[in-house]
Amino acid sequence: MSHTPPISRRALLGLLGVTAGATGLAACTPSGSPSGPTSTAPLAGDGDVTMWFWSGAIDTAIAEAVAQELDGVTVTLEEIGGADYPTKLQTVISGGAGIPDIAGVKGGVFGGDIAQYFPNEDRFHDLLEFGAAEVESNYVSWKWQQCISPDGKMIGFPMDIGPTALMYRADIADDAGLASDAAGVSVETAEWEGFFAWGEELQAANSEVRLLSNIGLVFNLALGQASELFFTTDNTYIGDGEAVRRAWDLAVAAKTRGLSADVGDFTPEWSAALAAGTVVAFPGASWLASGLKSNAPDTEGAWQLAPTPSGAANLGGSFLTVTADSTDPQAAFDVIRLLQSPENQAEAFRTQSLFPSSPGAHELLRDGAEDPFFAGQNTMEVFAASAASKKAAYVSPYDPSVLPALQTELLNVQNSDKDPEAAWTDAQETITRTLQQAGVL
Amino acid sequence: MVATPSSAAADRSTQFGRRLRRLAPLYLAVSPFYIVFACFGAFPLVFSLWLSVNRWDGIGDMEFIGLRNFALLLQDPVFFQSIATTVRIFVMATVPMLALALFIAVLLNSKVKFISAYRISYFVPSITSLVSIAIIFGSIFGNTFGVMNALLRSIGVDEVPWLTSPLGIQFTIAVMMIWQYTGYNAILYLAGLQTISPELYEAATMDGANSRQSFFHVTIPQLRPVILFTVVMSTIGGLQLFTQPQVLVGNQGGTERGGLTMSLYLYNQAFVNNNFGYAAAIGWALVAIVLFFSILNYRLGRSGDAEE
Numbered sequence: 001m002s003h004t005p006p007i008s009r010r011a012l013l014g015l016l017g018v019t020a021g022a023t024g025l026a027a028c029t030p031s032g033s034p035s036g037p038t039s040t041a042p043l044a045g046d047g048d049v050t051m052w053f054w055s056g057a058i059d060t061a062i063a064e065a066v067a068q069e070l071d072g073v074t075v076t077l078e079e080i081g082g083a084d085y086p087t088k089l090q091t092v093i094s095g096g097a098g099i100p101d102i103a104g105v106k107g108g109v110f111g112g113d114i115a116q117y118f119p120n121e122d123r124f125h126d127l128l129e130f131g132a133a134e135v136e137s138n139y140v141s142w143k144w145q146q147c148i149s150p151d152g153k154m155i156g157f158p159m160d161i162g163p164t165a166l167m168y169r170a171d172i173a174d175d176a177g178l179a180s181d182a183a184g185v186s187v188e189t190a191e192w193e194g195f196f197a198w199g200e201e202l203q204a205a206n207s208e209v210r211l212l213s214n215i216g217l218v219f220n221l222a223l224g225q226a227s228e229l230f231f232t233t234d235n236t237y238i239g240d241g242e243a244v245r246r247a248w249d250l251a252v253a254a255k256t257r258g259l260s261a262d263v264g265d266f267t268p269e270w271s272a273a274l275a276a277g278t279v280v281a282f283p284g285a286s287w288l289a290s291g292l293k294s295n296a297p298d299t300e301g302a303w304q305l306a307p308t309p310s311g312a313a314n315l316g317g318s319f320l321t322v323t324a325d326s327t328d329p330q331a332a333f334d335v336i337r338l339l340q341s342p343e344n345q346a347e348a349f350r351t352q353s354l355f356p357s358s359p360g361a362h363e364l365l366r367d368g369a370e371d372p373f374f375a376g377q378n379t380m381e382v383f384a385a386s387a388a389s390k391k392a393a394y395v396s397p398y399d400p401s402v403l404p405a406l407q408t409e410l411l412n413v414q415n416s417d418k419d420p421e422a423a424w425t426d427a428q429e430t431i432t433r434t435l436q437q438a439g440v441l
Numbered sequence: 442m443v444a445t446p447s448s449a450a451a452d453r454s455t456q457f458g459r460r461l462r463r464l465a466p467l468y469l470a471v472s473p474f475y476i477v478f479a480c481f482g483a484f485p486l487v488f489s490l491w492l493s494v495n496r497w498d499g500i501g502d503m504e505f506i507g508l509r510n511f512a513l514l515l516q517d518p519v520f521f522q523s524i525a526t527t528v529r530i531f532v533m534a535t536v537p538m539l540a541l542a543l544f545i546a547v548l549l550n551s552k553v554k555f556i557s558a559y560r561i562s563y564f565v566p567s568i569t570s571l572v573s574i575a576i577i578f579g580s581i582f583g584n585t586f587g588v589m590n591a592l593l594r595s596i597g598v599d600e601v602p603w604l605t606s607p608l609g610i611q612f613t614i615a616v617m618m619i620w621q622y623t624g625y626n627a628i629l630y631l632a633g634l635q636t637i638s639p640e641l642y643e644a645a646t647m648d649g650a651n652s653r654q655s656f657f658h659v660t661i662p663q664l665r666p667v668i669l670f671t672v673v674m675s676t677i678g679g680l681q682l683f684t685q686p687q688v689l690v691g692n693q694g695g696t697e698r699g700g701l702t703m704s705l706y707l708y709n710q711a712f713v714n715n716n717f718g719y720a721a722a723i724g725w726a727l728v729a730i731v732l733f734f735s736i737l738n739y740r741l742g743r744s745g746d747a748e749e
Contacts, residue, residue: 094499272586273586278585404709437716
């Protein structure tokens with residue numbers, strides 16, 4: 001028989017009352033306390049650093065080793081599951097409680113997720129105050145600039161990136177009697193125009209295949225290689241300007257020239273087309289390679305890599321931030337700095353396939369990066385060159401809400417044969433409304 | 442003795458204190474529900490009303506903008522499109538679903554072997570993960586490699602762009618809902634059927650009613666409360682449709698926003714665009730629409746009463 005000590009009814013009720021009251025108060029406080037001033041003086045920190053990240057964002061073994069290395073610092077790693085990580089982070093920051101010292105921030109397509117925090121940059125520490133500038137040369141400059149708000153505050157620190165390349169089925173190109181090896185294809189597809197022409201020849205020789213899976217990725221890559229996107233640094237809308245229009249026209253050209261298989265990325269149709277070998281070229285980020293490998297393992301050795309037509313772009317990647325509520329921001333920054341050192345980024349690539357934002361890490365990984373899936377080509381060389389040559393572009397807080405309007409209209413052009421001019425006008429009208437709703441216009 | 446006003450007030454307050462002390466344990470005992478409701482029901486409700494007259498990016502300061510969100514909402518063609526989309530999917534799904542559920546319930550009510558196995562297997566879809574269902578339906582209705590179009594090709598019919606045309610997207614979502622919730626509604630109808638007294642059927646047979654007549658003149662009228670319940674529940678569920686389109690065609694609703702339901706649009710505004718105020722305004726518009734349909738259902742149910 002178990003022998004539990006009796007709990008008095010009064011104590012139990014008291015406890016209930018207290019917890020109920022506490023939950024009531026905590027949950028019903030709408031916007032939390034303004035947290036800006038809480039960390040004005042650089043207090044002698046307590047050395048306790050909590051870190052939020054989503055599954056697969058960091059290598060926990062490296063993070064633990066980093067904590068061991070730093071004297072007087074203890075790191076608590078909290079893996080926050082699920083696709084709604086950004087919402088959870090936003091919730092604690094807005095609620096003003098339970099905020100971690102270090103928070104990972106996902107990059108979004110063009111790095112817009114860190115930019116979405118620019119209007120509330122006072123909720124984060126400026127990492128330049130803790131010595132970030134000393135390590136600036138360790139990272140590719142466009143990524144570094146994405147961390148810095150228009151006011152010059154560095155609210156994020158570079159983690160991984162997603163440099164792009166052109167992945168293609170060399171065997172299919174070879175069967176069609178076209179240039180198929182990386183050196184030859186690089187020349188043919190140096191510009192989008194050449195790439196499309198190469199595809200047309202390929203499709204003429206083999207009517208079963210299409211050059212591309214869809215036209216949306218042409219838009220994303222073509223825009224990603226531009227030096228300006230949707231806004232200027234003073235948040236003036238330029239998304240109806242030259243850069244966006246060029247990317248749009250290239251995507252439309254891929255459709256009108258019949259080069260698209262019209263399947264959405266990572267849909268069941270996409271996997272099937274990939275496995276069946278009906279799509280030849282996949283211009284995409286480094287992480288797409290693992291998608292190709294897992295969806296079409298039988299095609300190992302049939303693939304090769306060439307540079308992205310018309311220049312490097314980047315899709316995805318992430319950042320680490322130190323929140324304004326951190327009780328020891330210096331210790332938090334020291335953890336980030338060590339965790340993202342070139343050596344540790346290289347290790348995280350080996351264990352978690354997180355592509356480093358540090359050229360030093362690329363150098364460490366270059367030897368032995370020959371990948372049998374890409375016929376023994378050194379993939380690190382291709383992606384490192386891509387990462388090094390990408391142009392910097394200002395990403396605004398509103399990019400993530402502007403981009404979908406254009407992507408949706410391109411989908412209409414692709415799937416419903418909508419007139420491209422009408423689609424462009426509709427996209428711009430949707431964007432105007434979205435910006436009105438957000439109070440930008 | 443003349444009681445001065447102040448002493449009367451004191452009397453009342455001590456009386457009140459005594460009452461409170463006597464009733465406190467009772468209030469405390471029922472308090473958990475009210476506290477939870479206050480935090481997770483009433484507070485969000487009031488807060489979202491406040492949000493709808495503000496502009497808020499989810500973190501920074503709120504900016505009071507009066508009814509501007511609602512004014513923008515009335516000029517927003519995407520919102521009106523999302524209403525039409527939601528209602529279309531709702532009709533495409535609910536009508537066949539409830540008819541089919543009633544048919545299945547009548548079958549499940551008969552005396553056949555392994556009846557429990559049938560009942561369970563019809564119920565299983567409603568407790569299956571929505572996300573995995575959506576992924577499987579995504580492969581079934583794929584344009585080139587999907588089973589559905591393979592079937593159509595084999596009987597010489599043209600392929601249908603299920604997931605790349607608005608009507609196809611809406612149809613696929615409706616089929617998904619029918620597959621998932623028919624069994625659940627059939628179980629509800631079955632419970633209703635089992636409460637109908639056999640004597641009613643005997644009497645109908647005595648009066649010379651055939652099985653079709655006794656279905657329409659005995660079964661349906663007796664089941665009316667259950668039918669009304671399922672219609673109301675399907676309405677509320679159907680108008681809040683969210684997960685199926687999101688997993689099937691993504692946050693933006695796919696081609697021509699064919700799968701962009703009201704809830705999905707609300708989600709986009711809040712969690713993609715960080716326009717929490719505007720999203721709250723959509724939420725309240727959604728409340729008004731659900732309320733309208735619920736009253737409509739209720740009226741239709743009552744007008745049936747009057748006929749009898």
